[in-house]
Amino acid sequence: MSGDSKNINIDSVTNSFEKKASEKKVSLKKNDLDNDVTLTINAKTIVAPASLSVIQALWHAGYPRVKGVGCLDGVCGSCSVMVRRADSNELQMELGCQLLIEEGMDVFFSVFETPSQHTYELSEINTSWDVQTEFHRIFPEAEKCRHCNGCNKACPKEIDVELGVDLAVKGRFRESGDLFIECVMCNLCMTGCPEFIDPNHVGLFSRRVTGYFHTRPSNLINRLEAIRTGELDVDIGDDDQVQP
Ligand code: SF4
Ligand code: SF4
Numbered sequence: 001m002s003g004d005s006k007n008i009n010i011d012s013v014t015n016s017f018e019k020k021a022s023e024k025k026v027s028l029k030k031n032d033l034d035n036d037v038t039l040t041i042n043a044k045t046i047v048a049p050a051s052l053s054v055i056q057a058l059w060h061a062g063y064p065r066v067k068g069v070g071c072l073d074g075v076c077g078s079c080s081v082m083v084r085r086a087d088s089n090e091l092q093m094e095l096g097c098q099l100l101i102e103e104g105m106d107v108f109f110s111v112f113e114t115p116s117q118h119t120y121e122l123s124e125i126n127t128s129w130d131v132q133t134e135f136h137r138i139f140p141e142a143e144k145c146r147h148c149n150g151c152n153k154a155c156p157k158e159i160d161v162e163l164g165v166d167l168a169v170k171g172r173f174r175e176s177g178d179l180f181i182e183c184v185m186c187n188l189c190m191t192g193c194p195e196f197i198d199p200n201h202v203g204l205f206s207r208r209v210t211g212y213f214h215t216r217p218s219n220l221i222n223r224l225e226a227i228r229t230g231e232l233d234v235d236i237g238d239d240d241q242v243q244p
């Protein structure tokens with residue numbers, strides 16, 4: 001299989017990855033990065049330099065994986081993997097393009113089918129007054145959240161997913177949507193949720209309704225409200241002096 005990997009420019013991807021790692025202040029010594037490590041990826045034994053990500057290590061070993069590989073920059077969420085490190089029995093969720101390989105790692109690409117059961121049309125929500133009712137109709141499982149922290153542990157972007165769901169249940173969609181701003185829709189939180197809430201889709205709904213119903217600037221809304229309540233006294237002059 002090694003012939004196919006010749007078409008892939010590993011160096012350019014590696015350079016971009018190392019730059020990103022350095023920006024994130026990943027503390028790895030140069031010598032550590034030069035050393036080869038042995039790990040398994042999808043049950044294949046791989047030997048590759050520690051400077052490579054999981055996907056790069058596969059390519060380096062001659063496996064031209066394309067399925068589950070997209071942007072290579074931690075943005076598209078295609079490359080979710082399950083990882084068990086040598087010194088731990090804990091299973092962790094990561095993005096394969098963002099994870100540096102380590103000695104003794106055991107990695108599996110996620111193979112879960114994760115279609116969302118929650119479908120809706122924003123245009124069918126008549127006014128912002130209906131959003132909360134509609135949310136509970138579309139996501140009836142959300143209020144059954146067990147607060148088990150499973151989604152938080154699964155999220156490779158370290159989003160407080162559980163809080164995001166909780167805020168949406170309470171109708172605080174703007175705050176909920178803000179929490180999900182870094183979500184890459186990798187679906188790992190879906191696979192970890194025992195109540196089938198689809199937390200990432202709760203986040204997407206929150207962001208969509210915020211954009212759809214609340215596009216006016218909040219400082220303008222607050223200022224108009226202050227004028228309406230009399231808290232702010234504004235002299236707008238005579239009507240006949242107002243220019244068209
Ligand atoms: S919130 Fe869910 S879908 Fe979004 S990045 Fe985290 S785990 Fe992935
Ligand atoms: S995994 Fe599901 S049930 Fe558990 S905290 Fe997250 S949203 Fe709630």
Ligand code: FES
Nearest residue numbers: 070071072077097
């Ligand atoms: S390939 Fe896009 S997030 Fe990894």
